[in-house]
Amino acid sequence: MDLSSQSDESRVLIIYTGGTIGMLVGPSGYRNEPYFLTETLRCQSRFHDPLEDSLFSNSASVEGYRKWSNSGRTTPVRDEFTPVTVPSATLPLSMLTIRSSRPIGVAPTLSPDNLTPRNVHTECTQISEDVYEAQLPSLVTPRSSAHGKKGKRIRYAILEWNPLLDSSNIDTDDWIGMATEIELNYATFDAFVILHGTDTMSYTSSALSFLLEDLGKTVILTGAQIPLSQLRNDAIDNLLGALTIAGHYIIPECCLFFNHTLYRGNRVSKSSSYDLNAFSSPNFRPLVNVGIDIVVNWNDVIRQTNMRRFKAHKTMTSHVATLRLFPGITADTVRAFLTPPLKGVVLETFGAGNAPQRADLMSALSEACERGVVIVAISQCAKGSVSDAYETGRSLLQAGVVPGGDMTPECALTKLGYLLSKPELSVVEVRELIRTPLRGELTLPPGSAAAPSIGQNLTNIHDVLAQVVRLSSQPSHGGPQITVTSPSREHEEDAAAQWSWTAAEAASTESVLFPFLVHLAAAREDVPALRFCLESQVPSTPLGEGGKAHQAIAGGIVNCVDPSSGRSPLHVASLNGSEACVQLLLEAGALVHLRDSLGHTALYYAARTGHECIVETLRKAGGNLGGSDVEGGFASLAVTKAWRSGDEHAVRIWTKAGVDTSTLTIAQ
Template sequence: MDLAQGSDESRVLILNTGGTINMILGHQGYVPEPYFLTETLRTQNRFHDPLEESLFSHSASVEGYREWTRNTNSGAATPIGKSAQSRAASPTPPPQDQHHHLPTLPVRSSRPIGISHVAAQLSQSCNHNAAKHPLCTKIADDVYEAHLPSLITPRSTAPGGIRKRIRYAVLEWDPLLDSSNLEITDWIRIATEIELNYSTFDAFVILHGTDTMSYTSSALSFLLEDLGKTVILTGAQIPLSQLRNDAVDNLLGALVIAGHYIIPECCLFFNHTLYRGNRVSKFSSYDLNAFSSPNFPPLVNVGIDIVVNWNDVIRQTSLRRFRAHKQMSPHVATLRLFPGITTATVRAFLSPPTRGVVLETFGAGNAPQRPDLISALKEACDRGVVIVSISQCAKGSVSDAYETGRSLLMVGIVPGGDMTPECALTKLSYLLSKPDFSVSEVRRLVGTPLRGELTRPASTLPPAVSEPKGIDQNLESIQDVLSQVVRLSSSQRPVPRVVISHEADESRSESIAEAAAPWSWTAAEAASTESALFPFLMHLAAARDDAEGIVFCLAAERGAAAENAASPAAEYQPRRNIAIGGGLANCIEPASGRSPLHSAAINGSVGAVSALLEAGALVHLRDALGHTPLYYAARQGHEGVVEILVKAGAILGGSDVEGGFASLAVKKASSARDDNATRIWKKAGANVEG
């Protein structure tokens, strides 16, 4: 039984590749146990709340608790409304056939899932366990589909104050792999399965062993090109089967972030922290805090509140659809320099078929200055081997500050900035697998940030802001914003800005002085007011297709980010802050849950749509009714907007399809013989044949 997706529900696919999280204790130590994780999640109410399937669910609510109390006092010990905490603490195993009653989700894979229909028909008994042996159909070459039982979490508060639940299915690999056994083909398999299920699910969680997790997260960050949805890797240091473990927090945290936020990156979640996937390394084999990102701050910190560092989240700004790259070059390796390393060792290491090498150098990029060693490196570079230099230090970057570092650059070695060893290796493998890239192009791209994997050189950053904005400057900014609002709200000419000066100005009129008098605020109050106006202005500009207003907002946002970067919080309090979750391009209107892209799509604002997408607007955001910008553009008949959104990777999803709204619109267009509307819906991806 497949369920329609509600507007208060997000869908997440968990790809379970293996790792410690799946293990149980056997005679020879910890061993992975197939389907143990899925069966365990099904019995814990924090991961699966059967009451959420009911329209009368009051899980973890005041109403539910009071209902449960009344029923208990009257002798009817019904579980309705029982608190999530108490139910999670004492899970009741479901009946053996519960899988047959669980709603299912269609899941695709590059490998067979469960058993085929033919095998099921030949079997003497069709009473198989649907979780372990779902019926599998081959729908194309190397593409298989099965309807997997879905689990659903209790409702929790998502951004915007919406009470949201997460429905998810677990696609478990057979066999489960220890992460030390994962290879390039497995990275490509993960990327392929995300691509096959990209239109069905809102986000993806990958369960993985910790030993090579940072290699996989780095590789996937490159393989998943033009990613517009959240992908999170996680695992555990202690198996879920143990009473004391970190598996519950890691999996639940990854699931909640994936289900509630669109962070279009490949990330790694561990110990209450979400990292950029290509910025981490495993640094401890026994701490629960096993991963470190020494050169880049976390994207999300999970405490009492979930705090997202939106200023550092990558925003897709290209008008290209998501695709998974399915090749990586195996002819790459890592060479760590050490005192006394011989030239013979280096020559042997650099000999064919090696095409790329990550050279781990001393300190800030230094190496022994022996002529024979430098000559061996130069010969390899001249032969077309791409050598990228990174530091052996976990924290810091390579530079040309020392003569011993400049000599490497002079022979053709490319500086890798502050990339981790895992990232540098997988990036090199990815670039060398591109058949159209020349050696010179690969060398150029190695030192260029493609997925936020290295820090841009200081020369490419915005100029530093020497002084924090004072109250007067904040007031001028507020008046700038108000002028834009007035311009967009009426046909009148923009209101002239009032200039405020500390110096006495006898020529200033009394009326202007009176107008300025009420603004006796602190810089923080003024900045807060300024921040509150920007989302309103952004939506207004998007609806009016006003590029000037959008550019104004985005420029202010960039200025605030540069100002904050140049003014540490400890030095200047408060810092200017107009940061919105996902950036101003994705600021949500509280009542409707719509983003500026929704507003632009509804009004057919072609120029605004393009400007927003180039600023990182998320095409997969759905409003409070579960509709995408693409749905509204098609419904309103804005063909130009539909074409741009589809080019940028937009797809109909949520209530658009499963609520029947798109199909109903297509039927109306067909019955009215409206060929124009039918054509637009077809461009949007709706089924116009049936």
């Protein structure tokens, strides 16, 4: 879902774990240097422009640039040798509260008194076991702009790990640490960017896709092949691209951004140690392509429909491994590999899931499966899937090996480690879940549904129009009625000739009608009409000219926003107190973290209008107050007013919505 029309500013937490992106040349080659990355970004106006006085912030239009240029100002250089020549009182030094599972270090930053770099001594407080809290200075980007129109800014803080890690040293505990950092800061930030080395980034992105359960916000991993310290690098494009997508769109998945492309995190592998295009996703197209325009393939973005609050799973078994078959592999080698404490194995097979047909080899695999070892077969080929088309593949299935579809080796391994760490799952259940797409990590067999005919398209449009007319019309009291008719089957060919109807045109027409209809249904608390909209969902149409798919509604009909207010159907249903509509929208994948043009969440509107049951439902679904709800003081103001008037019912509702009433100071 596009956030550009939501609120004026979004918050992103960058978790800097290490990697090439922030390295400097040392005596023995590239090495990580603490706080170098933070200082470098602070001195570049495309990454940090708090006063909006740089060239980047004043070049959205010719008029703006000329005004800035004629003022005699220049883009400030914020380093220790060239102080910023603006009054110190105007410098916004915004601090953000960050929580971490490890002690938090503070980088040198600008002092508010004389605007020169100085260590800001921020105390890191341990608030509970393995939870630390500190105030970190934030950086803020220039506003995004297009055709002279100013958009939103991205305010972000950098949580830097100590020590910084080369990605070859990342292990399962570090994956759990990253997931924990996101969980601790989930309610405070709109999205998360993880800076990571490229060598094992695809392992981390796959692991986090499973560890981050019921994720409702954007998480993006990125890094670089050439560090930011080099004049020619890919670090700027990768970091700025990831930051831009994270700050402007809600894509509730763990993703990987590299070389102008956003991939689903559990679908990628590192394919080159040399090219800037280092990653590939051979079996699943990218979620976002960044060119002149940012093109989001919304139909491929996962919609969470289970209505549970986000949590980080904090265990992963390390007793899993990968075994690659090769001609001449012996049964003794396989038996030795499969000995305890091994619990799961990713078996990289030939081609479409084939293996040598030797009785001793199959016996070794069968014995391990009977002992409870979960063996998953994937293909050694980068592109394609395992199947049972060959007899040599079916023998593996008979031995108890589970087909892994088109999962990557990194995904299959981390999925095994994730599932086997859940004590509540039996071996049979783990084997079944391996074959089930949990986070879009494997492709199900294609359906046999045929493309809709012209008659079906016309019928769909007729149904939509009929619902619009029914909901839009006031009680007639005997007045004239509006009737919508569709052509009969015998006149279908004539209608087609008159309309020159295509699937793309049908999708375009529906995409215009459905947003109006779904908002109208939510406003009127008309559950049947709302269900009609959500069940239709306006799927993507077949490929058009040039192989491009026609996208109907960005983010899906369930999250379409009203252009005048920025409200989603969930905002409307929550404001009107329709419990049935709220429940139906959440089941269809409505995003609870969306904010309207005023920066308010659906949870805020439900609490403000006193709909207690909806507040409870939204909280269970992962909703939190955010944006201007908290930063603008609207929630605290509402609680203060309720407290003064003795409205205990309202105070209770706001408490359930997440307001800590014990910290509010009520003026007498």
